[in-house]
Amino acid sequence: MEAIVALCRRRGFIFQSSEIYGGINGFWDYGPLGVELKRNLKEAWWQDVVRCPAPGPTGDPLEMVGLDCTIIMNPKVWVASGHVGTFADPMRKCKRCGHFVRADHLWDILAQDCRWFDSLLQEFTPGSGEIDTPRLMKWARGKGKKIAPNLALVRNPEVTLSWLATRVTGQDDAPSELQEIVRYVATEQLQRDGLQDPCPLCGGELDEARPFTLMFESHAGLSQSDDNKVYLRPETAQGIFANFRNVVDTSRVKIPFGIAQVGKAFRNEVTPRNFTFRSREFEQMEIEFFIHSDEADTWYRYWRDSRFAWWQSIGLAGENLTLREHDRDELAHYAKEGAGTSDIEYRFPFTAPGFGELEGVAHRTDYDLRQHAEHSGLRDKLKYFDQQKNEKYFPHVIEPSAGADRGALALLCEAYTPDESRPSKVYMKFHPRMAPIKAGIFPLVNKDGMPEVASKLYNELRGQYPVQFDAKQNIGKRYARMDEAGTPYCFTIDGQTLEDQTVTVRHRDTLSQERIGIDRVAAFLAEKLRG
RNA sequence: GCGGGUGUAGCUCAGUGGUAGAGCGUCACGUUGCCAACGUGAAUGUCGACGGUUCGAAUCCGUUCACCCGCUCCA
Numbered sequence: 001m002e003a004i005v006a007l008c009r010r011r012g013f014i015f016q017s018s019e020i021y022g023g024i025n026g027f028w029d030y031g032p033l034g035v036e037l038k039r040n041l042k043e044a045w046w047q048d049v050v051r052c053p054a055p056g057p058t059g060d061p062l063e064m065v066g067l068d069c070t071i072i073m074n075p076k077v078w079v080a081s082g083h084v085g086t087f088a089d090p091m092r093k094c095k096r097c098g099h100f101v102r103a104d105h106l107w108d109i110l111a112q113d114c115r116w117f118d119s120l121l122q123e124f125t126p127g128s129g130e131i132d133t134p135r136l137m138k139w140a141r142g143k144g145k146k147i148a149p150n151l152a153l154v155r156n157p158e159v160t161l162s163w164l165a166t167r168v169t170g171q172d173d174a175p176s177e178l179q180e181i182v183r184y185v186a187t188e189q190l191q192r193d194g195l196q197d198p199c200p201l202c203g204g205e206l207d208e209a210r211p212f213t214l215m216f217e218s219h220a221g222l223s224q225s226d227d228n229k230v231y232l233r234p235e236t237a238q239g240i241f242a243n244f245r246n247v248v249d250t251s252r253v254k255i256p257f258g259i260a261q262v263g264k265a266f267r268n269e270v271t272p273r274n275f276t277f278r279s280r281e282f283e284q285m286e287i288e289f290f291i292h293s294d295e296a297d298t299w300y301r302y303w304r305d306s307r308f309a310w311w312q313s314i315g316l317a318g319e320n321l322t323l324r325e326h327d328r329d330e331l332a333h334y335a336k337e338g339a340g341t342s343d344i345e346y347r348f349p350f351t352a353p354g355f356g357e358l359e360g361v362a363h364r365t366d367y368d369l370r371q372h373a374e375h376s377g378l379r380d381k382l383k384y385f386d387q388q389k390n391e392k393y394f395p396h397v398i399e400p401s402a403g404a405d406r407g408a409l410a411l412l413c414e415a416y417t418p419d420e421s422r423p424s425k426v427y428m429k430f431h432p433r434m435a436p437i438k439a440g441i442f443p444l445v446n447k448d449g450m451p452e453v454a455s456k457l458y459n460e461l462r463g464q465y466p467v468q469f470d471a472k473q474n475i476g477k478r479y480a481r482m483d484e485a486g487t488p489y490c491f492t493i494d495g496q497t498l499e500d501q502t503v504t505v506r507h508r509d510t511l512s513q514e515r516i517g518i519d520r521v522a523a524f525l526a527e528k529l530r531g
Numbered sequence: 532g533c534g535g536g537u538g539u540a541g542c543u544c545a546g547u548g549g550u551a552g553a554g555c556g557u558c559a560c561g562u563u564g565c566c567a568a569c570g571u572g573a574a575u576g577u578c579g580a581c582g583g584u585u586c587g588a589a590u591c592c593g594u595u596c597a598c599c600c601g602c603u604c605c606a
Contacts, residue, residue, distance in 0.1 A: 002599075010542065010556090016597080023579095023597050083606080101603085201533075201603075214606075234606090270532080270604045278605075350599095423567040445563050472558095476566035483566090492565070504565075511566075 001349040004416050005275055007426065011484050013037065013412065013436075014276060026272030026280035028405075033485055036436035036466055038283075038408045042262050044314055044433060045285045045402070050260045057302045063257035064287075065247060069239025071264060072220065072230045080375035081238050081368065083215060084231070092197070092206040101200060110182070114200040116148035117182070133161055136185075144203075151203025152196070153185035160185055216266045216280075232266040237399060239263075240288045241368045245382055255384055255395055256299065258289035262404065274350045276405045283404035288364075290384070290395040296363055299398045300339035304361045307400045308344050311358065311407075315431030316414055320347040322355055338363030344402075346410040358410055359402035366394035415486055422511070423476060428486030429509055432528050437487040438465040439525060442478050444494040446471045454493040457503075457518060465525055483508060488528070491521055 008014040012031030016023040030038055046066070048054070053062040078084045092103045101109060110117045123132065123139045140157040152160045163184055186198035186205065196205040216232040219225070233239065240259045247259055262285045272278050291299045308323050326341040341362040345355035373382040373394070383392045415428040432438065441458040443450030451471050458469040468487070470478045475492065482490055490506040497503050502515040505524065516524055 005598090006542075019597095021580095021596095025597070267605085273599095273605095275598095425567095442565095444565065447563085474563060474566085474568060476568075478567090479565080480567045495564070506565080513565075 001275070003418075003426075004349065004413060007416070007428075007484065008034070008412065026269060026278070028276045028279055030408075033436040034408070037411060037430070037434060038404060040434045040436070041314070041407050041411065042283075042285065042404055045310075045404075046260070046262065048310060048313075049258075049285075049287060053258075054306055056256070057298050063253055065251050065253060065257070065259055067240055067243060067247065067259050067261045068263065069233075069236065069243065069261060071233050071266070072218070073233060073239065073242065075230055076375060077238050077242055077372075078215065078231050078234075080371045081241075082371070083234055101206065106197060106200070106206075109200045110198070116144065116151065116203055117198075117200070119143055119147060120182075120185070136161060148198075148203030150205075151185065151198060152187050152205075154203065160187065163187060214267045214269065216268055234267050235265050235401070236261045236263045236284045236286045237288060237401065238368070240286070241372055244290075244369060244372075245378075248384065255386060256289065256291045256295065258287050260285075260287045262286075274348070274356075276409050277348065277350070277356060279405060282406075285402045285404050285407075287400045289398045289400070291398060292386070292389075292393070293366070293396040296339040296365075296396050296398070300361070300363050303398050303400050304340075304342050307359055307361055307402070311344055311346075311410075314411070314434055315429075316346060316410055318414070320410075320414060321345070321358075322347070324355070338365050338396075339398075346406075346413070348410065348413055356406070357403070358406050359400060361398065361400045364397040364399050366396050368397065369394045422480070422483065424480040424483040427483035427508060430486040430488070432488045433530075435486050435488050436466065437468050437482070437485050438489070438529060439467045440478065440482045440487050440490040441467055441469045442475060442490060442492045443471050444475055444492050448495070449498060450493045450495075453497060453518075457491065457493070457521060461522060461525070464522065465529070479506060489525070493518075 005014075008031075011033055013034035015029045015031055017027035017029050018024050050064045050066045053064050056062045075084065092101055092106070120139065123135050136153065137157050140151075140154045144151060144154040148154055180195070183195040183197060186203065187196045198204070199206055215234050218230055218232065219228050220230045221228040240261055243259075247253065263283065264281060265284050266281050269278055269280055272280055276282075287303075289299060289303060304323065308321070311321055322345050324343045324345055326343070341360065343357045344359040344361070346358050347353070348356045350356075369382055373379050376382070380392070382394070384395050385392045411430065411434055412428070415430045416426065417429045418426050428435075430436075439461065441454050441461065443454040454471065455469060458467060461467045468482075470481075472478075479490060486508070488508045490508075492504045492506060494504065496515075497518065501518050503518050503521065504513045504515055506513050
């Protein structure tokens, strides 16, 4: 992976944002080659999804329209969607080690996934619940010291155990509840703070539960008050739902139909990691496909399979691409009752042997439209009226939601091909459609009229394709540079060109060469670049 | 947020208290006859940042930032 990051930087695919100031965690810039690659990806998506989508499950053409919404919207959108409120999870921070834990999951985590809690339980006699003070003391000074250094019982065993003793002897019906005993051993100063909850990691005390949102906040207007607080969108989907009625009213679409959007979204991730894979600012390519609930299964399967095929078609054809159906219990709240959710995943070098998500295909039911219908007060006006069926209903939604940056990263990882036999030691095997530069135009040597012919060809081609002209240094060096940029073809003008009007085509992947007429170069490229 | 690692030219790295270096790359000129050839020359550094110790710091100490690995988190 480090080699890929190094090549991205060296050749100008991806730079760290604001690098000259030391960078900023979770933000990345695309360089001259990277912007072409990402643009190719997004344009291919738009072409294949909005302008000319594959036929639907019945063979009929799909109806798709585009949309481009703002990043900042009325904050009520995020209340309706649940991003403000239920998803602003109450989090508690450990005062000792700084660890964050979800308040509502604390006791589950302690019981199921906590080293010191597990170990401490062994010290209680099974069944009886009796408190064995010397035994707990021994635990506190031995094991406990290592795995729960900040637990009150470990820091100050005598005092803590004396509190525990008063609790137990004061009750007739000991054994007492496990949870309460644990809170006692986590509490050092009973009178001042009451019983404490322990940190699953170190045993230290947790502070108050506070809502913790992944959304970036800003203010629309000059004053920085709660009145004008706004959020940077954490997903593009809600802009589509909020405009559902506008699109239906203005574009004559009929169910089933889809609305597509490409755009930036922002999430204040706790830990941005793995190059651009988890960034705080990223770009999504989302479709909300509106259907009647009776057809959810059919459309879900259609989108899952056609989206998978699409990623294959742009070069992620190997075993590194996989389709994973979610288990019921990992589904998002809105998708529990739906036809299913699946991820299209790619085996990135940093996730291997596991996979990382490229695109999620989810049946969101009618959750979002219902939420907006209720919160906006528009209620039934957000329903769709089906003239043929004479039925008014909230459409269900199949949502294929892809990450553009993750897609570009997968393309980079997939293309990266070490090859010790060639001068560059590595080449980027992009699908020609995705390649940032489609062709290099080179005079074999920089004299004898070759540069003039090459330059003429270059000027003809550059109007249609991103191509590069290079006459400097020897031909091998120029080929090597094109290998690292992932340019699939190089056209070289040599002595023979001047005699018979043919050029050599050098193929990136095979290193083989063929001769074609100089007048056929444009047609050659057009054919190779076709979807 | 925790633990471990890294940070010197575009890249790979050397330099362990005393004048900041090498190779590769980049650029210019010459040469060139199909895969980073050769010759000559040139540009390029707040030694990640801030502070401290010292006559003197890339080097020692503290803090901080960024990246990598492992936790945690990822609706």
